[in-house]
Amino acid sequence: MPFRKVAIIGLGLLGGSIGLAVREHLPGVATTGYDADSEVRERARELDLAQTIADDPAEAVRGADLVVLCVPVGAMRGAAQAIAPGLSEDAIISDVGSSKQRVGKALAEELPGHHVIPAHPVAGTEQSGPDAGFASLFHQRWCIVTPPEDADAAKVAALVKFWKSLGSTVEVMDAAHHDMVLAVTSHIPHLIAYTIVGTASDLEEVTRSEVIKYSAGGFRDFTRIAASDPTMWRDVFLHNKDAVLEMMDRFQADLGSMRDAIEADDGEAMFDLFTRTRAIRRSILEQGQDDARPDFGRGHE
Amino acid sequence: MPFRKVAIIGLGLLGGSIGLAVREHLPGVATTGYDADSEVRERARELDLAQTIADDPAEAVRGADLVVLCVPVGAMRGAAQAIAPGLSEDAIISDVGSSKQRVGKALAEELPGHHVIPAHPVAGTEQSGPDAGFASLFHQRWCIVTPPEDADAAKVAALVKFWKSLGSTVEVMDAAHHDMVLAVTSHIPHLIAYTIVGTASDLEEVTRSEVIKYSAGGFRDFTRIAASDPTMWRDVFLHNKDAVLEMMDRFQADLGSMRDAIEADDGEAMFDLFTRTRAIRRSILEQGQDDARPDFGRGHE
Numbered sequence: 368m369p370f371r372k373v374a375i376i377g378l379g380l381l382g383g384s385i386g387l388a389v390r391e392h393l394p395g396v397a398t399t400g401y402d403a404d405s406e407v408r409e410r411a412r413e414l415d416l417a418q419t420i421a422d423d424p425a426e427a428v429r430g431a432d433l434v435v436l437c438v439p440v441g442a443m444r445g446a447a448q449a450i451a452p453g454l455s456e457d458a459i460i461s462d463v464g465s466s467k468q469r470v471g472k473a474l475a476e477e478l479p480g481h482h483v484i485p486a487h488p489v490a491g492t493e494q495s496g497p498d499a500g501f502a503s504l505f506h507q508r509w510c511i512v513t514p515p516e517d518a519d520a521a522k523v524a525a526l527v528k529f530w531k532s533l534g535s536t537v538e539v540m541d542a543a544h545h546d547m548v549l550a551v552t553s554h555i556p557h558l559i560a561y562t563i564v565g566t567a568s569d570l571e572e573v574t575r576s577e578v579i580k581y582s583a584g585g586f587r588d589f590t591r592i593a594a595s596d597p598t599m600w601r602d603v604f605l606h607n608k609d610a611v612l613e614m615m616d617r618f619q620a621d622l623g624s625m626r627d628a629i630e631a632d633d634g635e636a637m638f639d640l641f642t643r644t645r646a647i648r649r650s651i652l653e654q655g656q657d658d659a660r661p662d663f664g665r666g667h668e
Numbered sequence: 669m670p671f672r673k674v675a676i677i678g679l680g681l682l683g684g685s686i687g688l689a690v691r692e693h694l695p696g697v698a699t700t701g702y703d704a705d706s707e708v709r710e711r712a713r714e715l716d717l718a719q720t721i722a723d724d725p726a727e728a729v730r731g732a733d734l735v736v737l738c739v740p741v742g743a744m745r746g747a748a749q750a751i752a753p754g755l756s757e758d759a760i761i762s763d764v765g766s767s768k769q770r771v772g773k774a775l776a777e778e779l780p781g782h783h784v785i786p787a788h789p790v791a792g793t794e795q796s797g798p799d800a801g802f803a804s805l806f807h808q809r810w811c812i813v814t815p816p817e818d819a820d821a822a823k824v825a826a827l828v829k830f831w832k833s834l835g836s837t838v839e840v841m842d843a844a845h846h847d848m849v850l851a852v853t854s855h856i857p858h859l860i861a862y863t864i865v866g867t868a869s870d871l872e873e874v875t876r877s878e879v880i881k882y883s884a885g886g887f888r889d890f891t892r893i894a895a896s897d898p899t900m901w902r903d904v905f906l907h908n909k910d911a912v913l914e915m916m917d918r919f920q921a922d923l924g925s926m927r928d929a930i931e932a933d934d935g936e937a938m939f940d941l942f943t944r945t946r947a948i949r950r951s952i953l954e955q956g957q958d959d960a961r962p963d964f965g966r967g968h969e
Contacts, residue, residue: 465885489881489882489884489885490884491884491885492962492963493949493962493963494962499962508884509881509882509884511882538881544873547873547874548874548878548879548882549882549885551867551868551871551874551879551887552868552874552878552879552882552883552885552886552887553882553885553886553887554885554886555864556864556885556886556887556889556890557886558923558926559860559864559890559923560886560889560945561926561941561942561945562919562922562923562926562941563856563857563860563919563922564945564948564949565922565941565944565945566852566915566918566919566922567852567853567948568944568945568947568948569922570852570918572845572848573848573849573852573853575948575951577849577853578849578852578853578948579948579951579952579955579957580810580839580955580957581790581810581812581849581850581853581854582853582952582957582958583790583791583792583809583810583957583958584766584790584792584850584853584854584855584857585853585854585855585857585858585861585893586852586853586854586857587952587957587958588857588861588889588890588892588893589857589860589889590945590948590949590952590958591889591949591958591963591964592886592889593942593945593946593948593949594945594946594949594950595942597938597939597942597943597946598939600938600942601935601938601939601942602935604930604938605930605933605935605938608930608931608933611930612927612930612931614867615923615927615930617867617871618863618864618867619920619923619927621863621864621866621867621870622859622860622863622916622920625859625862625863626913626916626920629905629906629909629912629913629916630909630913632906632909634902634903634906637898637901637902637905637906638898638899638902640862640863640866641862641894641896641898641901641902642898643866643869644861644862644865644866644869644891644894644895645894645895645898646869647865647868647869647876647879647880647891647894648794648865648891648892648894648895649895650876650880651880651883651888651891654880654881656880656881656883656884656888657883657884657888657891657892657966658964658966658967661793661794661795661800662793662794662892663892663959663964663965663966664964664965664966664967665958665959665964665965666959666965
């Protein structure tokens with residue numbers, strides 16, 4: 368392992384999971400953690416999310432050869448400023464943010480001369496905070512690394528190795544392409560889920576109590592990701608605006624076509640789409656990207 | 669139990685689960701089954717989904733005091749015609765369809781003088797066919813009974829008792845209201861899921877392979893219900909057209925507002941919505957309508 372000490376800035380679901388995963392998979396690697404919220408730091412100490420929890424961000428990164436920023440993408444610039452005084456010249460500064468172009472730009476601007484290599488482990492749950500983390504979060508999940516063009520190849524390789532050690536499969540990708548891919552596989556699904564849950568809770572004809580009771584008809588699936596961290600997701604949409612708006616326009620156009628099909632009693636158009644979409648599910652299961660048990664393996668008692 | 673013999677017409681996920689649930693919860697009640705597909709009948713015999721599997725629909729319902737039609741809503745009228753010759757005068761004819769107004773009308777037209785009491789157990793998985801059923805499908809789930817105005821109160825009570833025996837909680841509701849409620853809690857979520865999975869698989873900038881790889885970012889949640897039975901869902905949209913279109917218009921308007929918020933960098937509007945939607949999730953968990961474990965309790969290995 369090319370790292371002796373990993374510093375984790377932000378100790379929520381992702382940061383905490385990295386701390387636990389390093390302890391499990393890389394027992395020889397030291398960890399330090401920091402969170403801007405003193406209560407989170409206290410809880411992180413109780414949960415032993417990192418070997419040392421520092422009370423100062425610059426102190427946390429001192430001597431670390433890998434620093435992973437695990438804060439909402441809108442807080443990356445501030446986090447970079449806060450750690451700058453303690454950074455080793457040789458350290459890699461990476462992150463786990465869901466949008467990569469603007470984050471990469473902000474980090475490069477705040478930390479000139481440093482090895483900034485953004486990354487995004489595509490993993491998570493709807494939970495947040497220091498109690499939400501677990502060591503196997505990254506197992507069988509993809510991690511996308513988006514190095515700038517002039518990145519040091521050895522540093523990129525070291526970061527790739529780190530994520531593989533935690534159980535991830537790694538893909539190196541251009542940041543702009545990442546932002547387009549994630550807009551469709553993550554950002555638009557979250558936006559749709561938040562929106563339909565909002566629509567359903569604002570209806571006059573259907574009470575909120577009815578929406579909750581009969582949610583097993585499909586609606587409850589959307590409520591899971593609509594329970595994700597509001598700050599994190601607000602920042603994602605603000606930071607990946609262009610790709611999100613582009614993908615949203617495609618989705619809205621397709622939804623309009625389905626509306627036309629329903630209006631015109633065009634059962635064939637519906638049947639065609641509903642048949643095609645089954646194939647995607649099958650591929651996701653074949654590639655181990657979801658639980659193959661019916662209903663996500665949910666309990667039935 | 670007010671029934672001695674229950675006939676199940678259609679032996680897919682719902683019909684098969686009813687057969688298994690009756691055997692488990694009502695061991696004194698006889699069951700017969702029928703499916704229009706001879707291969708499904710054969711499989712149903714192997715799986716023992718009902719005590720007797722008849723090769724003729726009228727034969728299947730002979731002597732039954734409860735007949736449950738478990739076919740796609742577009743096939744209800746044909747199923748009613750097929751069972752008519754064998755029906756006892758006193759039998760209740762019910763169903764499990766996801767839309768209730770048109771189904772109720774079709775059954776009443778085809779079976780004049782009979783006790784037609786439509787119902788809808790709000791339960792299911794993305795699987796379909798005779799192998800998909802299981803006895804606990806209805807446990808802790810709601811079943812909505814939508815009797816016509818002139819229904820025999822004792823017959824309604826008997827049907828309610830039947831569903832309670834299988835583990836459901838029962839609500840009696842007007843068919844028109846049912847169709848509005850289910851449009852938002854089930855039909856629109858399915859339509860949205862089918863549509864976004866279609867959008868994602870048709871992109872040129874993002875390959876299908878990328879969509880599959882990075883689906884754990886949220887997209888995979890939608891693929892589950894987008895893998896549901898195409899025939900069943902085509903029929904639902906054709907049969908609950910008005911309510912679906914009305915709810916879709918609300919959703920599209922709300923999505924437009926979110927688009928405006930992103931375009932205007934209005935983080936506050938997003939944060940407000942994303943915070944409100946968490947409360948709905950919490951209520952769904954409190955009322956036992958979803959698995960409270962993070963990520964639906966999905967496996968992480």
